[in-house]
Structures are given as C-alpha cells and as structure tokens.
Amino acid sequence: MSDCVLVGDRGYLSQSIQLDLFQAVNIKLETPKRANQKDYKPQPYLFRKSRKRIETLFSQFCDQFRIGNNYAKTFEGFKQGF
Numbered sequence: 001m002s003d004c005v006l007v008g009d010r011g012y013l014s015q016s017i018q019l020d021l022f023q024a025v026n027i028k029l030e031t032p033k034r035a036n037q038k039d040y041k042p043q044p045y046l047f048r049k050s051r052k053r054i055e056t057l058f059s060q061f062c063d064q065f066r067i068g069n070n071y072a073k074t075f076e077g078f079k080q081g082f
Contacts, residue, residue: 002026007047007054010034 002025012018012031021027032043042048062068072078
C-alpha cells in the first residue's frame with residue numbers, strides 16, 4: 001500500500017509512526033484526537049462513519065468465530081474448529 005489515507009484509532013497517536021509511514025510509503029494516518037488534547041478538532045463525518053462500520057464488523061467476526069475464547073495453537077487448529 002502506498003499513496004493513501006488510513007483511518008486509525010486513538011492508540012496510534014505517535015507522531016514518529018505517522019511520520020515514518022508518510023516518509024516511507026506516502027501513507028497519511030488519520031487518527032482522531034482526544035477531546036483533552038491540544039489542536040483538538042472532531043474527525044470528519046466520513047471517517048467517523050467508516051470507523052464505526054469497521055468496529056461493528058470486527059465485533060461481529062469476533063462473536064461469529066469465537067476469537068476471544070479460541071485455544072488453538074496453530075492456524076490449522078483454528079480452521080479445524082469450524
């Protein structure tokens with residue numbers, strides 16, 4: 001991937017990570033700022049909507065495939081559970 005915008009969550013606020021991504025492969029990492037941070041401004045609606053959809057799908061997959069309580073040691077073991 002290169003020359004694109006990635007939507008991250010609040011855990012990816014590191015300036016050095018964002019700078020490395022941009023310098024290496026021209027990827028702009030968009031992360032929402034916390035309300036108590038300097039330069040806070042709400043994310044655009046499109047990013048918020050996309051982020052909510054991604055989180056919903058991730059949660060549904062976790063429930064469907066029981067990822068939270070899977071005890072497989074290998075990917076082959078994970079596949080055999082279904």
